[in-house]
Amino acid sequence: MTRTGQCNQCGTCCKLAGYITKLTAEHLEWAQARGFEVNQMPGSPYAQVLIPHTCPHLRDGTACDLHGDNKPKTCREFPTVPEHLLPGCGFSFEEVN
Numbered sequence: 001m002t003r004t005g006q007c008n009q010c011g012t013c014c015k016l017a018g019y020i021t022k023l024t025a026e027h028l029e030w031a032q033a034r035g036f037e038v039n040q041m042p043g044s045p046y047a048q049v050l051i052p053h054t055c056p057h058l059r060d061g062t063a064c065d066l067h068g069d070n071k072p073k074t075c076r077e078f079p080t081v082p083e084h085l086l087p088g089c090g091f092s093f094e095e096v097n
């Protein structure tokens, strides 16, 4: 898979914590009981479990106050796999033959 596109600075990934998992029925019930958003990934056995959490470095809803090497590496490289993609993200992934 190759990532294409670019960050449109929507800020969505800065307002969520979460993880990717293969859900069991018990896990789904646990997550939903806590109000976490659960997105089964199309064509994938994995689901996103999304927990509302806004990063303290987010300014004005979409702007990060860290720049260059001061921005965490995980933020600079996100998303790294298709399962990371969030609604409205400017990136996409394409199969490479």
Ligand code: SF4
Residues within 6 Å of the ligand: 013, 014, 055, 056, 057, 058, 059, 063, 064, 065, 066, 071, 072, 075
């Ligand atoms: S450090 Fe910046 S890019 Fe990373 S989550 Fe926080 S606001 Fe977003």
Ligand code: SF4
Residues within 6 Å of the ligand: 006, 007, 008, 009, 010, 011, 012, 013, 014, 078, 079, 086, 088, 089, 090, 091
């Ligand atoms: S969800 Fe995608 S487009 Fe939006 S800020 Fe995060 S990486 Fe950028």
